[in-house]
Amino acid sequence: MTSNTQWENLNIFDQEWSGQPGQHLIHVPNGDSICITVSDAVGKSKLDVIVISFMGAVSNPGRIDVHNFMVNHSLNKNLPVIHVTDPLVQYSDSMKLAWYVGHDNDAFTDELISALKSVQRKMGKELLFVGGNGGGLAALELARRFKGPCSVITWDAHTDIYEAPQSLVKPFLKYLFNFSNTLLQSNSWKSHCKKRTFGRIVTNVNSDETLSSPRRILFLQNSSHGKPLIHAELLWRHSGQPSLSEGQNSIDENRGFILNEYSDMDAGQYMHDINEYIGMFSDKKYKPFAI
Template identity: 35%
Template structure:
């Protein structure tokens, strides 16, 4: 807990000794909830806002965080989506990345953890539990590294979900080598010499991919969620390095500027939402999220995106 400051969020903090304890006892109480898992596995910190108790909402946004800037001056847990959901008066569950818990120098962990902490399984079971308790559709939300986490989590949940991502990574090894190597050093203890090898990506992947999923480049990623909205800046290198391989793995159709639909449930939108890898305007993301809160709306019917069709 030395790398965390729960008091900064000005919320009551609850500690649960297991996911089963949380499932059987939590009664939609707002605050920060820390769920403990088997010894040696990372805890999950979850921020729940006060709107979780509003029965009028038919879906629940689940926010995943991307890279943390100025990490050396900040203590976790790190939560995203608070400002947006407050402005829109929406419920929120934000999950902090426990990969960052034990290393204050690490800025990005993609919610992957290490070789022994079973984070993928614990995260997916937590999402399934939240669905069972709340009885509402989960909307997995994130950008960049948080977008990877949202896509990755959508592959493992037993319940159907909606996914909203922007400029996500789809293969972490194809992201900035500085962030990737920092993660590999921190969570897998790869040496500096190993990470200087010409074949470091191939060499390291043989070890990491035994324990976790570092790539979501599979047809299931776009097609498994009940609904999916994928926003990609046209001038971002992620368009070529991350979106195109995922699209090619899914369909033989051409990936074009503007709207790319796969049926009524999946929409990939390429436009100059923002410069380079910067996130699209919060107003656009918020508008799309607000419309997705209606589980009956098809992706192609989202008014906020019709200008890109």
């Protein structure tokens, strides 16, 4: 990979980037930066898609190793992948709940979508948005807003931030909104926080538009993790899908989910399966649930 490249603004990135690998920091007007890492395979791959991986809060992007979590532990290194770093890591190394999408002026999200549209236009390929946990929320929500040729694979997505474990949610809310410990320790903390965050950040992605915007969706849930049915059922409730059970379910040939149980000892198999699904989706003609 090449060394780090900084781009003064999105327009310059759009004009001059043509698939070069390495870490790229794109400055945006509100003071944030879009931090992406482009794999060597992006400019060379003959696959139909570019994988856009939404990473979690691993470490500060000023450190070179920020992207190695996904590169070394999750996705096949031969895939054409662009890793997008959670914007929260620019401010705090302590965040454990990854990703927030949108804030008071939505500027970062709009700029990120523009950057992804630039990638899609330059490479001439469908984008495959992938992510787990909070990165799964980002993949689903940004695919909904993208309004272009894209597909989505998520695993253990936090479709509703407030249904994530309290140990993750409360530090997230305290940092973003400076909520007091008194509020967060009260019995009614969740209802109060929902009212105060409404319209300011995206806290859930459960809507008809989320289901219809991406061309293909695979929603993978590990049923041994906490509250998997809540996330899956919330996502599919508008489709008239019956209650979930172990195994494969689908709405149509392009949209569905797989709910299986993996123990903690099956982590390697879980990521192997995810890579298998991503490999299948790399053929843009692949219909995951065709009978």
